[in-house]
Amino acid sequence: MNQDTKKTAVTLYGRVNVPQERCRVNFCTDMEKSVLMSNFERRSWHQVSQDDEWNFYWASTQTCRNLFSVESGYRMNDNQMINHFPNHYELSRKDLLVKNIKRYRKDLEREGSPLAEKAEVVLHGGQVVTRYVHLDFIPVTFVLPADYNMFVEEYRKSPQSTWIMKPCGKSQGTGIFLINKLSKLKKWSREAKAPFHPQLSKESYVISRYIDNPLLIGGKKFDLRLYVLVTSFRPLKAYLFQLGFCRFCTVKYDTSVTELDNMYVHLTNVSVQKHGGDYNSIHGGKMSVQNLRLFLEGTRGRAVTETLFASIQWLIVHSLKAVSSVMANDRHCYECYGYDIIIDNQLKPWLVEVNASPSLTSTTVNDRIMKYKLIDNMLSVVLPPDGIPDVRWNKVPNSESLGNFDLLIDEEFIDKDDGTNIGGRSVKHSKK
Amino acid sequence: MESIKDDAIHNTAMKLAEELKNLSIYKSIYSDVQKLVSSPNVNKEDFKQSLQQAMKEKGLDTKLRNTVFHWVRTQGKQSKLDPLTSLSKASLQWEKRIHKSLNSMCSDLETSLAKIRSQSEQEELTEKWNELSTYSLDLSKYRPVYAPKDFLDVLLTLSGYVPFTREDEPKWEFSHLPLQVKNLEQLRKIYVEWSNGEPLLGVNPNMPSTVPGFATLEAERIGLGERVSALGYAPVIQEFLKKGSPQCLRAKLWSQVLGAEVKQQQIAYFNQLQKSVLEVDLMIDKLIFKDVQLTASNDDQYFVFEDLLYQVMLCFSRDGEVLSRARSSALTVPVRGRNERTAFPPSGVVPFHGFTMYATPFCYLYDDPVQLYYIFRGFYIRYWHRLHYISTHPQGIVSLCLLYERLLEAHEPLLWIHFRNININPIRVVFKWIMRAFSGHLPPDQLLLLWDAILGYDCLEVLPLLAVAILSFRKENIFQVNTLQNVDAVLADLSTISVVPLLQLALMKS
Numbered sequence: 001m002n003q004d005t006k007k008t009a010v011t012l013y014g015r016v017n018v019p020q021e022r023c024r025v026n027f028c029t030d031m032e033k034s035v036l037m038s039n040f041e042r043r044s045w046h047q048v049s050q051d052d053e054w055n056f057y058w059a060s061t062q063t064c065r066n067l068f069s070v071e072s073g074y075r076m077n078d079n080q081m082i083n084h085f086p087n088h089y090e091l092s093r094k095d096l097l098v099k100n101i102k103r104y105r106k107d108l109e110r111e112g113s114p115l116a117e118k119a120e121v122v123l124h125g126g127q128v129v130t131r132y133v134h135l136d137f138i139p140v141t142f143v144l145p146a147d148y149n150m151f152v153e154e155y156r157k158s159p160q161s162t163w164i165m166k167p168c169g170k171s172q173g174t175g176i177f178l179i180n181k182l183s184k185l186k187k188w189s190r191e192a193k194a195p196f197h198p199q200l201s202k203e204s205y206v207i208s209r210y211i212d213n214p215l216l217i218g219g220k221k222f223d224l225r226l227y228v229l230v231t232s233f234r235p236l237k238a239y240l241f242q243l244g245f246c247r248f249c250t251v252k253y254d255t256s257v258t259e260l261d262n263m264y265v266h267l268t269n270v271s272v273q274k275h276g277g278d279y280n281s282i283h284g285g286k287m288s289v290q291n292l293r294l295f296l297e298g299t300r301g302r303a304v305t306e307t308l309f310a311s312i313q314w315l316i317v318h319s320l321k322a323v324s325s326v327m328a329n330d331r332h333c334y335e336c337y338g339y340d341i342i343i344d345n346q347l348k349p350w351l352v353e354v355n356a357s358p359s360l361t362s363t364t365v366n367d368r369i370m371k372y373k374l375i376d377n378m379l380s381v382v383l384p385p386d387g388i389p390d391v392r393w394n395k396v397p398n399s400e401s402l403g404n405f406d407l408l409i410d411e412e413f414i415d416k417d418d419g420t421n422i423g424g425r426s427v428k429h430s431k432k
Numbered sequence: 433m434e435s436i437k438d439d440a441i442h443n444t445a446m447k448l449a450e451e452l453k454n455l456s457i458y459k460s461i462y463s464d465v466q467k468l469v470s471s472p473n474v475n476k477e478d479f480k481q482s483l484q485q486a487m488k489e490k491g492l493d494t495k496l497r498n499t500v501f502h503w504v505r506t507q508g509k510q511s512k513l514d515p516l517t518s519l520s521k522a523s524l525q526w527e528k529r530i531h532k533s534l535n536s537m538c539s540d541l542e543t544s545l546a547k548i549r550s551q552s553e554q555e556e557l558t559e560k561w562n563e564l565s566t567y568s569l570d571l572s573k574y575r576p577v578y579a580p581k582d583f584l585d586v587l588l589t590l591s592g593y594v595p596f597t598r599e600d601e602p603k604w605e606f607s608h609l610p611l612q613v614k615n616l617e618q619l620r621k622i623y624v625e626w627s628n629g630e631p632l633l634g635v636n637p638n639m640p641s642t643v644p645g646f647a648t649l650e651a652e653r654i655g656l657g658e659r660v661s662a663l664g665y666a667p668v669i670q671e672f673l674k675k676g677s678p679q680c681l682r683a684k685l686w687s688q689v690l691g692a693e694v695k696q697q698q699i700a701y702f703n704q705l706q707k708s709v710l711e712v713d714l715m716i717d718k719l720i721f722k723d724v725q726l727t728a729s730n731d732d733q734y735f736v737f738e739d740l741l742y743q744v745m746l747c748f749s750r751d752g753e754v755l756s757r758a759r760s761s762a763l764t765v766p767v768r769g770r771n772e773r774t775a776f777p778p779s780g781v782v783p784f785h786g787f788t789m790y791a792t793p794f795c796y797l798y799d800d801p802v803q804l805y806y807i808f809r810g811f812y813i814r815y816w817h818r819l820h821y822i823s824t825h826p827q828g829i830v831s832l833c834l835l836y837e838r839l840l841e842a843h844e845p846l847l848w849i850h851f852r853n854i855n856i857n858p859i860r861v862v863f864k865w866i867m868r869a870f871s872g873h874l875p876p877d878q879l880l881l882l883w884d885a886i887l888g889y890d891c892l893e894v895l896p897l898l899a900v901a902i903l904s905f906r907k908e909n910i911f912q913v914n915t916l917q918n919v920d921a922v923l924a925d926l927s928t929i930s931v932v933p934l935l936q937l938a939l940m941k942s
């Protein structure tokens with residue numbers, strides 16, 4: 001933090017107050033979710049329609065793309081903000097994310113950056129493969145049908161491993177299945193190309209190495225949902241919300257082949273688990289990240305826990321850097337991403353997916369409290385201290401308005417300081 | 433003079449040596465010493481010196497000291513007759529009531545208290561031992577035998593046993609009981625590190641350390657904690673816990689203080705308990721399943737540990753050592769299908785609604801059921817049993833309630849009057865906290881800090897003290913409301929409470 005912000009942080013105590021009467025903020029929203037509406041109401045904002053003069057738009061990704069499209073001819077003024085970057089899909093589409101990360105690594109390698117260092121590692125099946133030392137945070141992934149040959153080559157290296165197939169454009173676990181034999185994939189592609197499934201043949205899939213050694217708690221698989229707020233991609237400014245959660249499967253993890261098709265064992269999506277007979281609507285299979293940390297520190301020790309959480313921050317920062325050059329860095333935009341991360345039993349985190357519209361539906365009471373805070377804190381980070389959208393503002397919130405967000409990275413300050421702390425390794429750890 | 437003292441020490445040592453021979457650990461210590469004696473480190477010329485030295489080097493010295501330490505703790509607890517015979521009468525009546533209601537539940541449901549499991553049942557249970565949540569049981573007709581509220585109602589009748597209640601005082605006060613409890617000044621002398629304002633974990637871990645070489649208080653505590661843990665001397669570790677343990681060392685330190693380390697022998701004993709669960713079906717088992725379901729399974733902090741908790745709680749009910757060390761008597765009933773009788777339950781403990789909460793927080797420290805078991809049992813035998821039996825023990829629930837009352841009246845007189853005005857007995861709004869040692873009410877990280885203090889100071893007075901501190905912290909909101917329901921609402925959510933600062937504030941002189 002530089003001297004000036006420090007000073008304002010000291011003098012400005014308490015929450016940033018929203019001026020009540022003077023200049024009302026006009027908001028527009030595509031979804032009237034209660035955690036959104038109650039936050040807007042608390043700030044005494046005024047709801048208007050899309051055609052009116054709005055200052056703050058909570059839009060669907062579709063609306064956002066339309067607004068920014070050349071045909072719409074819409075131009076935003078300095079007092080307007082919107083919750084998506086026009087080409088967020090560079091991060092949130094499964095195939096593009098992989099493509100961008102692969103390119104990012106190649107670019108660093110070409111520059112001779114130490115970040116792109118490679119080394120041989122032994123997989124737990126015994127094979128030796130070459131991997132990036134610092135940037136190996138997504139499971140090996142290929143886009144199908146395009147990379148089919150490359151996939152087959154990789155497949156042959158360790159034919160006993162399991163792969164997960166996911167349609168690029170779908171979510172909530174739809175269309176996902178596991179594969180442990182090449183023949184099953186061939187069968188699938190024959191069927192998909194069959195004339196009576198013309199719509200399927202166009203759809204592309206990603207196929208990723210299935211993480212078959214997830215960390216289990218109480219014998220169950222889980223993944224992490226973390227919220228990451230980006231207020232700018234160039235320079236990169238990103239924040240991590242402390243109150244993420246773990247989503248647990250309702251049934252015990254079981255790698256036996258007979259359970260390969262049982263999605264209650266393998267997929268942690270709430271939308272999938274909800275349909276299981278064992279779903280509990282009081283806790284919804286969700287445990288807080290703070291409690292995960294407490295558990296890991298208590299049972300595994302401190303050093304490995306700290307390393308895990310530092311690697312998670314590292315992973316987030318580099319996934320963002322991987323897309324920062326291709327993102328349309330419009331000043332009116334900010335975006336809150338839902339990061340899905342799986343931790344394996346070696347306590348290594350893996351990035352599974354990034355959602356540009358993480359669910360704001362509350363499944364439990366605690367979920368509602370947490371999401372209410374998420375929106376509240378997010379608003380105070382993205383808005384200038386007077387609470388009125390203004391793209392001329394320098395996007396440096398004072399430390400009080402961060403709430404439960406921790407600063408992950410602000411390249412503006414790194415550049416100003418001395419440029420040594422590139423990446424996320426030296427960012428401060430979440431306050432406990 | 434000297435010689436008398438010497439004699440006394442000699443006699444104590446002799447007695448101790450005799451007692452040690454009866455302990456289960458004796459055999460292994462004895463054979464370790466034998467091995468040492470035959471090693472080159474010990475020589476005949478200087479036998480005593482060299483043996484002592486060798487024992488120190490091998491850690492046998494610490495083992496022996498800890499054994500004595502733990503043995504001393506178990507002494508003097510053999511229930512002497514309760515001085516307040518009225519209380520022991522009440523206690524007896526209450527237990528009779530519990531057993532009666534167990535019996536009537538049994539006949540209503542047309543089952544028996546104890547019976548041999550059928551072969552198929554045994555097999556299914558064995559197969560599902562690691563995921564008992566999938567063991568299907570129809571529990572819809574089972575109800576917890578009693579809840580904290582019922583127990584409180586019984587406690588509140590206690591003063592009725594005392595002849596000299598004054599007319600003008602409400603009947604509900606525990607102050608009618610002729611029991612001695614400490615006042616705040618005396619508590620300050622016990623929790624001296626806290627009342628002196630010494631830096632404690634649980635306030636701000638990043639606060640700068642006063643010890644050279646450490647950046648933060650947390651780093652300092654970790655450094656020191658690692659050293660005391662390596663030393664392994666239980667009383668020193670206990671001392672360390674007074675100022676809070678770092679989470680990463682807690683599992684180790686707690687098991688060292690309680691002497692609950694798991695060795696081959698403990699594993700064998702646990703397996704024995706498991707076997708007994710698999711063989712005999714006690715009606716209590718259903719109540720245990722029900723309780724885990726009602727508490728842990730529905731709690732976002734503990735649901736992931738559900739399967740672990742079934743194992744631990746079921747085994748606990750079969751543990752005869754609990755009966756002999758924490759209780760004195762239990763019902764015995766015939767086992768249907770076998771020509772024998774069993775104590776019912778063998779542990780002597782009939783779970784109440786929320787009983788599982790005594791074990792849940794340990795899930796954040798141990799993921800092995802056996803370790804979890806011995807820590808839970810250790811805590812139960814030392815502390816938790818006092819929270820749900822009627823006795824005059826200074827650490828018992830009656831004394832703790834009385835302490836709460838005295839503290840509230842003395843230090844929050846306005847609140848006290850408010851409660852009187854709205855005709856609510858102030859114990860009602862905090863009783864479940866105290867009875868469950870705050871488990872299920874505080875988030876696990878805060879709870880573990882609180883339990884550090886219980887172990888460190890080896891007493892339960894922090895429970896009523898914290899209850900008063902929370903009330904005092906929320907008093908402005910309490911003044912606004914005047915029904916029991918609304919006071920409960922003000923106190924329902926403790927997720928934002930920071931235990932250590934609140935307690936330290938209460939203990940420091942203003």
Ligand SMILES: Nc1ncnc2c1ncn2[C@@H]1O[C@H](COP(=O)(O)OP(=O)(O)OP(=O)(O)O)[C@@H](O)[C@H]1O
Nearest residue numbers: 139170171172173174208209210211267268269353
């Ligand atoms: N490589 C992998 N290894 C193991 N499990 C995986 C892997 N990829 C995905 N999963 C599991 O499958 C679930 C669904 O995956 P993913 O989030 O990519 O799909 P989605 O259908 O887009 O879901 P969402 O609703 O989160 O958008 C994940 O939550 C995770 O539990």
